[in-house]
Amino acid sequence: MSKRVDVSDLHVYYGDFKAVEDVTMTIAPRSVTAFIGPSGCGKSTFLRTLNRMHEVTPGGRVEGTVTLDSEDLYAPGVDPVAVRRTIGMVFQRPNPFPTMSIRNNVLAGLRLNGVKEKATLDETMERSLRAANLWEEVKDRLGKPGVSLSGGQQQRLCIARAIAVEPQVLLMDEPCSALDPISTLAIEDLIGRLKADYTVVVVTHNMQQAARVSDSTAFFNLAATGKPGRLVEMNDTATIFSTPSQRVTEDYISGRFG
C-alpha cells in the first residue's frame, strides 16, 4: 500500500519561467518526508509535480523523470488522472466540496469514479474517517454539509477524502498553516499514524513540526532572487537538524534567514 518515489534531474517550468531546477531525490515508502525552505523556493511547485498536478496550471511543464516503484509517471501514455488516483494530495487551505455532505465529501473520489455499492461505500467512509481521526466527532452528523465543520475538522475531512481512494502516496502542502495549535497537533498526530500505511510528504514552514513528524527532511533554497529554486540537501531529519552538511541549511534552521 505504499510505494517509493524516485525523482531524477527534474526541472519545473511555468511557461518560460524555470521555477525549480535539477532535483534528484528518493522518497522512502512508509515514512514521512518533510520539505522545508524559504517562501517562493518552489516547494509547492515541486510537490505538485509528484502527482502531475503541476500541469493543471496553464504553461506548467516539467523535464526529467519521476518514478513510482520504477514506473515512470511522465512516460507517454500514462494518464495523469490515474497518477492522481495513486498519489493523493491535501492542500494548504481545507477545501471540502460545498455542495456535498460530510459523507459524500469523504466518498467523493469513489462516487465520482462510479463506485455504487452501498456496503463498500459505508465501509470506506468509516475506515477513512477513523484513519483521519474524525469519526468520533462527526459520526452523528454525516448528512450535514462538509463546510459546517471547523477549519481543523475540515482539514481532517480533506485528509479522509484523500485516503478514501487508497493512494500509495500522500502529498500535503502546508496542511496545518490555516489551523489553530490544537488542530495542528491533531493533524501532526495523524501524520505520524498515516506513515504506517502510506508514503507521506509534508511541506511545512514550521521547523518544530518538521522535526516532530518527519523521518527525513529536504531543504530547498533559491540560489539567488529570480533564480530557480533547488534542492540544497536531503537527509535524516535528525541529521539535518543537528549536523547539516551545508552552511545555508544551518542558517535557515537556526532562523538566521528565511
Added chain:
Amino acid sequence: MSTLLRAAPAPRTTALAPGRSRGRTLRSSAATALIWLAFAIALVPLVWIMWTVLSRGLPSMLHLTWWNKDQSGVGPAGFDHQVRGARHAIVGTLLMAALTSLIAVPIAILTAIYLVEYGRGRIARIVSFMVDILSGVPSIVAALFIYAVWVTTFKLTLVPACASLALVLLMIPVVTRSAEEMLRLVPNELREAAYALGVPKWKTILRVVLPSCMSGIVTGGLLGFARVAGETAPLLLVASYTQFLNQNMFSGSMAALPTLINTNVQFMSSDPISADRVWGAACTLIVLVLAINLAGRLLGHLTRVKS
C-alpha cells in the same frame, strides 16, 4: 453610521481630531441634500410609470375573464364594449419565452463552460468577442436576420417559433455572460481538489463545478427568460397577432402581450375599452416579468451554497 458616532464621540480636544469645521459640515449637508434630490428625481418617472400602469391596468387584470378568455367573439378591436381576456397573449408570451429558453439556455451554458473551463488563446477570444457582438445586436436586427433567413432564403412561412428563434439570439449573450460569471466564482481549489482525487476534468465540471454554482446559473436563466418575455421588436416583425388562443408553436399566428398592446393602441384615444386592454396587457407584462425576476432571485437565495 450614527451608532458608530455615538459609540465613539469625536475627541474634539486632541490635535489629531479637531472636530469638523463649520464649513465642512455645511458642505457635507449640501452634498447629502443634492444626492437625495437626484435620487428623488430619478425615482419620479419610475413611480409615475408604475402608478399609471398599475392604476389603469389592475382593474382589467382582476377579472377572471382576463385570465381564462381570449379575444374571440370581440369584434374589430374596440367597438363592442367588452374587454374580454388576454389568455391568448399571456400563453403566447410564456410559450415563446419557454421555447426560447429551451434552445438558448443549453447553448449559453455550454458556451460559458467552454470559455471558463476549456477556452485558451485565440479561439476562446474569438468566441468571447462574438458573444459581445451578439449582446450588442439591436433586437430588431436579430428579428430581421431570422426573417431574412426564414422567408427570403428558405422561402418558408412565418410560424410562432420564428419569434423564439429571434429571441434566442438575444438571450444567448445574456445567459452566457451570467453563467460565465458564476463559473468563474467557483474557486479553483475545488477543481484541484477533485483532480487530486483522480476525477477526470469533464466529471469535475459536471459533478463539482456546476452543482456549486447551479443556483446562480438558474437565476441567470430566469432573468434571461424575463428579459425575452418583455421583448417587443422581434414580435412586431415576425409574430403576427391573432385574437385567438393558439398553443401550437409551429403553425398559424400566436398573440403575445406586446402585440396585443400594439393592436389596440391605435383605438385607445377614442375607445376606453381598447385603452383598458392596453393598460391591462401592460400591467400583466410588468407583473409577469417582475414575478419571474423575483422567482429567480428567490431561488438563487434559497439554493445558494454557503461556504
